[in-house]
Amino acid sequence: MLQKTFHEIEHAAWSERAAQYDAIFASVSTQAINPILDALGQLQGMRQLDVACGTGHLVGAASKRGAVSEGVDFAQTMVDVARVNYPRNCFQVADAAQLPQDDRTFDAITCSFGLNHMENPQGAVDEAFRVLKPGGRYAFTLWFGPEDGNELQAIIQQAISAFAVNPLALPKEWVQLRAADETACEVITRQAGFRPPTFKKLSIALQPTSAQEVLDTVNKISIRTKMILDNQPPTVQQKIYETIRSAIESRRADGLISLVCPALLTVVQKPG
Numbered sequence: 221m222l223q224k225t226f227h228e229i230e231h232a233a234w235s236e237r238a239a240q241y242d243a244i245f246a247s248v249s250t251q252a253i254n255p256i257l258d259a260l261g262q263l264q265g266m267r268q269l270d271v272a273c274g275t276g277h278l279v280g281a282a283s284k285r286g287a288v289s290e291g292v293d294f295a296q297t298m299v300d301v302a303r304v305n306y307p308r309n310c311f312q313v314a315d316a317a318q319l320p321q322d323d324r325t326f327d328a329i330t331c332s333f334g335l336n337h338m339e340n341p342q343g344a345v346d347e348a349f350r351v352l353k354p355g356g357r358y359a360f361t362l363w364f365g366p367e368d369g370n371e372l373q374a375i376i377q378q379a380i381s382a383f384a385v386n387p388l389a390l391p392k393e394w395v396q397l398r399a400a401d402e403t404a405c406e407v408i409t410r411q412a413g414f415r416p417p418t419f420k421k422l423s424i425a426l427q428p429t430s431a432q433e434v435l436d437t438v439n440k441i442s443i444r445t446k447m448i449l450d451n452q453p454p455t456v457q458q459k460i461y462e463t464i465r466s467a468i469e470s471r472r473a474d475g476l477i478s479l480v481c482p483a484l485l486t487v488v489q490k491p492g
């Protein structure tokens with residue numbers, strides 16, 4: 221039985237993961253930064269806010285392009301790392317669905333791989349709309365699921381489906397926007413008041429040196445998948461890990477492993 225809310229579990233998990241996030245996952249998630257910033261157009265002198273900024277790399281990259289960029293994240297430890305990474309930028313602790321910023325402050329808002337972790341993604345999109353200036357743009361990314369070409373998720377899901385004996389039913393609010401879905405992104409942004417979205421599929425790749433490195437990443441970064449794995453008896457866990465390991469190793473070609481993990485970039489504009 222799950223005793224905590226999704227929000228509480230996510231908050232505790234990200235608070236713990238901040239110190240190792242850059243070493244384990246930044247090489248993957250930062251692949252979305254340039255496509256997101258390219259979609260926003262000219263950033264010189266623009267005020268831009270990155271929501272769920274994690275360790276701050278999008279803020280650093282936007283500043284390099286001339287934006288006056290700042291970040292918010294609900295985990296104090298993420299904000300602490302972001303401040304060390306980019307000491308010249310402003311980072312604050314805030315929930316995406318309750319931003320401290322005034323109405324009509326920013327020319328652009330971004331949120332990379334954040335909405336899929338939120339209990340209230342509609343609240344976060346509504347807040348982005350509120351703090352954007354008329355005509356401002358909002359760009360966000362979400363991972364595609366296994367059925368849309370996410371090879372890593374497909375391998376993990378197949379292994380779990382084959383062996384898991386204790387399925388952990390995830391409550392409804394845990395799976396909203398869990399995977400990229402153009403219709404859902406269109407609905408959630410229209411509901412907030414944005415113009416119709418444009419979409420782009422981003423080719424992001426995981427290039428681990430070993431299958432064990434992928435398992436370590438899953439165990440140290442994923443939240444819901446790790447809960448499902450932890451809910452299995454040890455012998456079942458071992459079978460699942462072995463299956464994932466051999467599926468990943470079988471993909472090695474010329475000594476290298478590459479797993480495609482595509483993401484959806486959604487860009488919308490607030491009416492002028």
Ligand SMILES: C[S@@+](CC[C@H](N)C(=O)[O-])C[C@H]1O[C@@H](n2cnc3c(N)ncnc32)[C@H](O)[C@@H]1O
Pocket residue numbers: 230234235246249250271272273274275292293294295298314315316317331332333334337338339
């Ligand atoms: C997968 S990480 C992405 C971090 C960064 N945007 C990146 O692309 O590397 C998800 C981030 O969302 C933050 N987050 C999750 N829910 C949030 C919320 N409700 N409000 C603000 N930040 C949130 C987490 O603390 C974490 O830093």
